[in-house]
Amino acid sequence: MCPGCRQPLALAGYDFAAPRRRDTKAWSVVAAVLAEGLTYDHRPGCGCSRVPSYRPRTRAQLRIRRRAAKQLGLPLSVTLARRDAFTPESRDE
Numbered sequence: 001m002c003p004g005c006r007q008p009l010a011l012a013g014y015d016f017a018a019p020r021r022r023d024t025k026a027w028s029v030v031a032a033v034l035a036e037g038l039t040y041d042h043r044p045g046c047g048c049s050r051v052p053s054y055r056p057r058t059r060a061q062l063r064i065r066r067r068a069a070k071q072l073g074l075p076l077s078v079t080l081a082r083r084d085a086f087t088p089e090s091r092d093e
Contacts, residue, residue: 013039029062036077054083 019026056062068085069076
């Protein structure tokens with residue numbers, strides 16, 4: 001429970017770096033990533049992978065990935081995890 005608002009906390013991942021408290025734009029991107037079931041664990045699986053996972057940091061990056069998901073007919077969670085929203089990656093399902 002959050003001591004400030006008494007809402008349940010979410011596990012954002014071990015590599016999560018919180019934006020500044022008043023940066024509402026950055027927090028909206030974090031909320032979108034977490035709402036899709038993604039976390040900020042940058043090493044998929046057991047953590048021994050050398051390729052870190054990608055997560056958008058800006059609203060512009062989020063907007064591009066939403067557009068790509070719509071155009072390509074993919075779930076938003078897939079395009080949020082891609083470095084380039086329109087290029088498939090080997091770990092895509």
